[in-house]
Amino acid sequence: MSEYAVGPLVTRALRLSLRNIEGLTTALALPVIMMLMFVYLFGGAITTGTHYVDYVVPGVLLVCISFGAGTTAISLAHDLDGGIIDRFRSMDVRGEALVNGHVVASVARNLLSAALVVAVAFAIGFRPHADVVDWLGAAGILALFVLALSWFAAAIGIIARSPEAAQGISFLISFFPYVSSAFVPIHTMPSALQGVANNQPATAVVDSMRALLTGGHVGADAWHAVAWSIGLIVVSIALSGILFRRRAR
Amino acid sequence: MSDNPAIEVDDLTKSYGAVRVLDGIELRVPAGTVFALLGPNGAGKTTTVRILATLVTPDGGSARVGGRDVVAERHAVRRRISLTGQYAALDEIQTGRENLEMMGRLRRLRPAAARARATELLERFDLADAGDRRVTGYSGGMRRRLDLAASLVASPEVIFLDEPTTGLDPRARQSMWEVVTGLTAAGVTVFLTTQYLDEAEQLADTIAVLDRGRIVAQGTARELKQRVGGARLDLQLSDPPSFEQLIDYLGARALDSDRSTLTIGIATDGSAADARALFDELDPRGTRIARFELRTASLDDAFLTLTRDHTDARESEIAHV
Numbered sequence: 001m002s003e004y005a006v007g008p009l010v011t012r013a014l015r016l017s018l019r020n021i022e023g024l025t026t027a028l029a030l031p032v033i034m035m036l037m038f039v040y041l042f043g044g045a046i047t048t049g050t051h052y053v054d055y056v057v058p059g060v061l062l063v064c065i066s067f068g069a070g071t072t073a074i075s076l077a078h079d080l081d082g083g084i085i086d087r088f089r090s091m092d093v094r095g096e097a098l099v100n101g102h103v104v105a106s107v108a109r110n111l112l113s114a115a116l117v118v119a120v121a122f123a124i125g126f127r128p129h130a131d132v133v134d135w136l137g138a139a140g141i142l143a144l145f146v147l148a149l150s151w152f153a154a155a156i157g158i159i160a161r162s163p164e165a166a167q168g169i170s171f172l173i174s175f176f177p178y179v180s181s182a183f184v185p186i187h188t189m190p191s192a193l194q195g196v197a198n199n200q201p202a203t204a205v206v207d208s209m210r211a212l213l214t215g216g217h218v219g220a221d222a223w224h225a226v227a228w229s230i231g232l233i234v235v236s237i238a239l240s241g242i243l244f245r246r247r248a249r
Numbered sequence: 250m251s252d253n254p255a256i257e258v259d260d261l262t263k264s265y266g267a268v269r270v271l272d273g274i275e276l277r278v279p280a281g282t283v284f285a286l287l288g289p290n291g292a293g294k295t296t297t298v299r300i301l302a303t304l305v306t307p308d309g310g311s312a313r314v315g316g317r318d319v320v321a322e323r324h325a326v327r328r329r330i331s332l333t334g335q336y337a338a339l340d341e342i343q344t345g346r347e348n349l350e351m352m353g354r355l356r357r358l359r360p361a362a363a364r365a366r367a368t369e370l371l372e373r374f375d376l377a378d379a380g381d382r383r384v385t386g387y388s389g390g391m392r393r394r395l396d397l398a399a400s401l402v403a404s405p406e407v408i409f410l411d412e413p414t415t416g417l418d419p420r421a422r423q424s425m426w427e428v429v430t431g432l433t434a435a436g437v438t439v440f441l442t443t444q445y446l447d448e449a450e451q452l453a454d455t456i457a458v459l460d461r462g463r464i465v466a467q468g469t470a471r472e473l474k475q476r477v478g479g480a481r482l483d484l485q486l487s488d489p490p491s492f493e494q495l496i497d498y499l500g501a502r503a504l505d506s507d508r509s510t511l512t513i514g515i516a517t518d519g520s521a522a523d524a525r526a527l528f529d530e531l532d533p534r535g536t537r538i539a540r541f542e543l544r545t546a547s548l549d550d551a552f553l554t555l556t557r558d559h560t561d562a563r564e565s566e567i568a569h570v
Contacts, residue, residue, distance in 0.1 A: 008354035012340065019342040019383075083338035087399070090302045090409075092327035093355050 005093045009101025016075065017109050023071040027109045031064045031117040038183060039124055046184055050214065054128065057121045058138075058209040059182030062202050064117055065110045065146050066177055069153035070170030072106035076157030077166035095244045099154050106150035107143075114142060129215035138212040141225050145205050148229040151236035158243045177202045181210075201228035253316055255280040255407050255438035256301065260310035263296055270296045272462035273310065278455065280406075283429070283439040285453035287446065292459045294442035295335065298411045301440065302332040315406050331400035332409045337392045338399070339384050345371060345395050346380040349402060356403035363402070370398040374428060390421025397428060408432060410441040414448060426451055468501075472516065480519030482527060483542040486511040491537040498531070511539075519543065 017023050038060055043052035079085055079098060088098060118126075130138070153170065160166035179193055180186075180202035186194050197203055204224035211218040256278035263271040270293045278284040288294050299305040301314055303323040312319045315329040339348050346367050353363030371380040374394040379387065387395065393413060400408060413429065414422040429452050432439050443449050449456045450470040458466040458473070466473060481504060486492040492511045496503060505514035515531075517523045524543070532538045 004357055005355050008351050012343070012351055015347070016340060016342060083334045083336040084340070086299075086302075086304055086334050087332060087338035087352075088355070089304055090327060090330065090332040091352070091355055091403075092324055 003097075005097035006100050006104075009093075009097055010104045013075070013101045013105030014108060017071070017105050020071075020075070023075070023109070026067050026071050027113045028116060030067055031060065031113050032120050034060045034063055035117055035120040035124070042183070048185055051125070051127070053121060053124060053126045054214050055210065056183060057117065057126055057128075057213070058142075058206040059177065059180075060121075061114050061117050061142060061209070062145075062177040062180075062182055062206060063174070064113045065142075065149055066174045068110040068113050069106065069149040070167065070174055071109070072102055072150055072153040073157040073160065073166040073170045074163050076102045076154055077160045078163040080158065081162055096241070099158075099240055099244065102157070103147075103150045103154055106153060107146055110146045110150065111143065114146070128213040130213045134212040134215075137218075137222070138209045141205060141208055141212075141222060141229075144226060144229040145201070148201075148232035148236070151233050151240070155236040155240045155243065158240050176200065177206075180206055182206050201225065201232065204228055253280065254278055255282075255315060256284070256440060257313045258297075258301070258310070259312070261297070261300065261307050261312055262309040263293075263300065263305065263307050270462055271300075271307070274459070274462070274464055276457060276464070276467075278438060278440060280438050281433060281436045282454040283433055283441070283452050285449035285456045286440070286442045286459050287444070287449045287456055288442070288459035289444060291461075293462045294459055295411055297459070298332070298409050298440070298442055302330060302409050303327055304332075329406045330409060331403070331405040331407075333393075333396050333400045333411065333413065335411045335415065337384075337396045339392065339396055341385045342383055344381050344383050345376055345387070345391075348384065348395065349399055352399045353402045358402070366402055370401060374398045375424070388421070389417055390424060393417065393421070393425055394428060397425075401432075404435075405437065407438045407440065410439065412442055412444065415444065422448075480517050481514050481544050482517045482524060483512055483514050483544065484531070484538050485540040486513065486537055487539040495531060495537065517543070 017027070035057075038056050039053045043056065046052060048055040076099065079102075085095075085098070089095070128134075156169050156173070157166050160169055179189075180197050180200055182202060186197045186203070189197060201224075204221050205228070208218055208221035208225045210216065211221060254277045256276060258274055258276040261271050261274040262269070274293075274297065276284075286294050286297060296305065300307050301312055301319060303319050303326050306320055314326045317325040317329070319326050340351075343351070349367035349370055350360075350363045353366050354360065358366060367380075368377075371377045374397065376391060376395060376398070379391060384392065384395065397410070397413070410429065414425050417425060426448070429439060429441070439452075441452065453470060456468065456470055456473050457464050484495075486495060489508075489511065492506075492508065492513070495513055496506055499513065499515065502515060503513050504516055506512065515527065517527060528538065
């Protein structure tokens, strides 16, 4: 393995993230916009039985990190599309090291976005009923899901033949949090969509975080969220390994 | 310098689908020399470089770089080479210095050593002033120089340059040539590809002409130029034994020969003195050579002649004396 390569490639990916205006806008402006939009534009029309800002924070977190994962897919696809991957390979830097660098940077960027979402939420009236253990639990579930989505994004970046294709796929995938309990209670959806919403990772993650932060009963949701995340990580890592080898031929 | 060639290629083949890109290539590149693979677009130059740089697996034949097999020992090869591809492999939104430091770190230099090496290379490639600017603002020539600098962070034994000056203006090209010439001073072997005859002539100790996956000519710039671009004396021998004797005597000096017409081509500068010296040398008694032709061609004609079927090759000028 080329562990020595991961450090410099993480530094690189972080530096590129900080200088990529689009990526940075997604990471920093989107959380603020989404938070304000849902609470002030849509929130008044949605009845959840609670203060809407308390309801919606996990949902906005999920939307933001799924957009952030898109940035990861695009930048990895960009690296694989350009001349730099050939240089890395001819330098005996393994593809895994490059992918790891992007994943680490992706997690860092998305956790920063998440922190920003929470900060804005507090500023506009988010008042969770959670102790330290609840907070740690929610943060842990979110962080694991961020890691899972980052790996998933890396796999997309490898599958896509170009940065444009990666962008297209990511864009479609970034809609999946909407068909969950992120913004509206699932029972308000048509029954076909309820089936989707009840059986997808976003709902498990959102429900367990919401329960932890607003003093509800967590139950099996937390385990579902963790299982989804670990499953996604395992599948994505295996898939990126296989696809990378096939592509780099 | 060792006697082992830096690059040895035997009967290398590669096809993509039904297209045979490389059709049995043989090459020897002595260590510490500059070798140019010259050919038109689509001749197979990039594929050859990508195989030698371990990025593509050949279908058949073998290739060794620095004494290591490019397939079986590709990791060992990678530690000895660097590749500068046709498209700059740099991060546009990192500065020149950051790019070089990153490459240094990826070549396992410690941070301080990577910093020092970056500074040294920026100086050497005349990029010291631009080092702290992002690559986005660099000119084409600056990018190529930085790209080459990036390939040198770890002092490779063999450097591959795929079309190092394609798309550069004449001044940038000139400065790139100076840089490449400077590389061999340290004993490095340089393998470059180019579409330009003058570039190969300017830089290379040995040139091979690649056309449609085959090496159609190989030699020093002078030999090649004489063979294709200078004058050439075609001697028609009086009988088969004379033909065989002269073939043996000339060895590699015979540029071309045709048993059916008893004709042998040999390089000359076209002057009467040189022609007279050649006749005296090859036919002192004046009995072997029946007829001769002196032919000349421009460089462009020459390149075209080499890279197309010899059957339809035409001399641009024929002089009967």
